[in-house]
Amino acid sequence: MKIRAAVLRHMGLPYPYKDSRPLKIEEIELAPPGRDEVLVRIRAAGLCHSDLSVINGDRPRPLPMALGHEAAGEVVQVGGGVTDLQPGDHVALVFVPSCGHCGPCCEGRPALCEPGALANGNGTLLSGSRLLSSLGGEPINHHVGCSAFAEYAVVSRRSLVRLDPTVSFEHAALFGCAVLTGVGAVVNTAQVRAGQSVAVVGLGGVGLAAVIGAIAAGAREVVAIDLSAEKRELALKLGATQAFDGGDPACVEAVRKATEGGLDHVFEFAGSVRAFDTAYRVTRRGGTTITGGLPPPDATFPLPMVNLVAEERTVKGSYIGTCVPSRDLPRYVRLFQHGWLPINQLLSHRLRLEDINEGFDRLHSGEAVRQVIIFD
Incomplete structure (x- = not known):
């Protein structure tokens, strides 16, 4: 299927990004989900310093790459072997997929999953596949298994946590990175x-x-x-x-x-x-x-x-707040619903996909706290 996505082709372009425009909104191809993979319609995606560190070259990644990792959306289609999610489910994306079998995963430390880290470094999904390409057939790398600055994404089932559907997507998006990392560092790491x-x-x-x-x-x-x-x-x-x-x-x-x-x-x-x-x-x-x-x-x-x-x-x-996402993310959502984690107060800007470069200018200058791209 054809989707619109924010694609990075050159790292280290000069500020302001509204002029150099490192992220191009391109129409690209997204292949259907394979085994243990899920097609998600992205409904909201947050702008994070981890994205900015790829754009400015501080954390090099293979290019070209479709960026974005902090997001929430709706399941559209599940691949073979996925039995615990179905179309219509609301999900948050998590930027380290956990295989469940390596040493760290067996120790209850999925944030340190070794196959997950290898896949993220290589720009692939956990399966090793690349499902993104330009309309001319050029492979496009996945950003930490998510590539969420896009209308749709195919991700590993191990990169998803099901959400309470009463939580708005713009707030739910923050839980996959900002909340897991910040709150988790306090309650898990420390x-x-x-x-x-x-x-x-x-x-x-x-x-x-x-x-x-x-x-x-x-x-x-x-x-x-x-x-x-x-x-x-x-x-x-x-x-x-x-x-x-x-x-x-x-x-x-x-x-x-x-x-x-x-x-x-x-x-x-x-x-x-x-x-x-x-x-x-x-x-x-x-x-x-x-x-x-x-x-x-x-x-x-x-x-x-x-x-x-x-x-x-x-x-x-502390990486991703030493979290077990499937355990911690629903807990933090419940605390938010009870008013004990007022995460909604972190949301400083809402923007369109087309305004993403200006959003990263605000992030670089320190003007913004958390900005969220809203997909209709």
């Missing part, structure tokens, strides 16, 4: 307990989801750190207890003074060495620093090793 203290460095959609998650988990203190005054203000409205300007040279000293030596759990979601340095330095003795941002592959941080020993410090990575 296992924040009621009464502990938390700081979040980097208040994009994922960071603000972590703020919301920390409040829901019962943190007694939630400190928000970002360069943007508007995002710091939003964090306070969401329930953060204090907010600090990450660009202030005295930020670390101010946070440590205000929190009497630092915080129990500090999360970094900016994807930069500078932000991680801030996060590490505002973590208290005996505390844990968690990074869930995705910096360029060559970014490094010189850890002061003596601190790890003398202060019993812990540094951890």
Whole structure:
């Protein structure tokens, strides 16, 4: 079938993207679903820094590629072997398919699925197939098994979680990335307990989801750190207890003074060495620093090793919030429905597919929190 999709053919084009237009809206071919695959009509798709990092070349991927990974939609057709989904079901897309059989999957860590990571790196579905092509027959790569900036997508059944149909698509789209990553880092990776203290460095959609998650988990203190005054203000409205300007040279000293030596759990979601340095330095003795941002592959941080020993410090990575999507995503949706995870407040812009390059300009400048493309 022919679909319209946002296709990236060149990484690293200059800003502003409204002029260089790295994403072209093309009519391309989508093959039908194979075994254990599902055709989904995309109804809403969020713009994420993970997409931006491919566009700007920080995280190279095979090109050409149809981008997009944070989305929700409606099942149209199921391939052979899919018995637990049917046409009409509402689903959220998850950007790491889990095979269910490799070592990490067997340990209950599907975010680290080895065949899933290999497929994502190669630009294929979990099956190894490429079902996208130009009208002239040129293969087009899949973005982390989703390619959701499109009217339709074929994805692995292992990339889908069924949704409560009463949740709007524009809100449901955020659960597959921003919510799983941010809230999951709090409750799964760090296992924040009621009464502990938390700081979040980097208040994009994922960071603000972590703020919301920390409040829901019962943190007694939630400190928000970002360069943007508007995002710091939003964090306070969401329930953060204090907010600090990450660009202030005295930020670390101010946070440590205000929190009497630092915080129990500090999360970094900016994807930069500078932000991680801030996060590490505002973590208290005996505390844990968690990074869930995705910096360029060559970014490094010189850890002061003596601190790890003398202060019993812990540094951890968190990918997709250490989530089991089929378990966690429905739980987070229920918390949202009960008003405990006000994810709807993260939605800052709604746009058309044709406006996607302008949307990534807003994301790059820090103007937007979470933008969602709405498909009629």
